[in-house]
Amino acid sequence: QKEVEQNSGPLSVPEGAIASLNCTYSDRGSQSFFWYRQYSGKSPELIMFIYSNGDKEDGRFTAQLNKASQYVSLLIRDSQPSDSATYLCAVGAGGFKTIFGAGTRLFVKA
Amino acid sequence: AAGVIQSPRHLIKEKRETATLKCYPIPRHDTVYWYQQGPGQDPQFLISFYEKMQSDKGSIPDRFSAQQFSDYHSELNMSSLELGDSALYFCASSATRTRDATNEQFFGPGTRLTVL
Numbered sequence: 317q318k319e320v321e322q323n324s325g326p327l328s329v330p331e332g333a334i335a336s337l338n339c340t341y342s343d344r345g346s347q348s349f350f351w352y353r354q355y356s357g358k359s360p361e362l363i364m365f366i367y368s369n370g371d372k373e374d375g376r377f378t379a380q381l382n383k384a385s386q387y388v389s390l391l392i393r394d395s396q397p398s399d400s401a402t403y404l405c406a407v408g409a410g411g412f413k414t415i416f417g418a419g420t421r422l423f424v425k426a
Numbered sequence: 427a428a429g430v431i432q433s434p435r436h437l438i439k440e441k442r443e444t445a446t447l448k449c450y451p452i453p454r455h456d457t458v459y460w461y462q463q464g465p466g467q468d469p470q471f472l473i474s475f476y477e478k479m480q481s482d483k484g485s486i487p488d489r490f491s492a493q494q495f496s497d498y499h500s501e502l503n504m505s506s507l508e509l510g511d512s513a514l515y516f517c518a519s520s521a522t523r524t525r526d527a528t529n530e531q532f533f534g535p536g537t538r539l540t541v542l
Contacts, residue, residue, distance in 0.1 A: 350530065359516055359533040365530050411481060
């Protein structure tokens, strides 16, 4: 079992809809959680980070963390075609080590 | 705003050759991370440095070594290259606020290494 699990997708949503991306992790001691967006052949771009249980909103993006369920999610409201990318969930594994999930491919249809 | 700089952007080597990748972190960032990303795969953590000392080690082969210099730039040295080393190599940097939890990392554009 991978330490960080994501549905590889692809997840397809129409323009203007809400895209919901999910991630589970195995290390109960993890304390830091990140969502990165990666376009093909480009570097990961940090979108959101969350350290505490609950919701964190930034513009069209909301990160949700539930440490008891070892679950973190990313909601993208009013999805745009430019949001089409691979979304990587990353979990701090203690110290400076970070474990990435395999990523979920998102397609936003115009 | 200044970003992470990596050089070279592209590198082609033969099997058994050596390669050196360079990373210049965002100014005032004290931590550098190296990742390897194969085609269609997630970034695999290789190694990190905090204040010029190795801080954590991931799935870095023994053929690879890295260090962080006094100006905080870092170099990843790869020897006895194999075909399977062909990948995108990313460097990321962060300004460390706490050593108990991973901090937000900002990635460079990557070096695409091709081993023939």
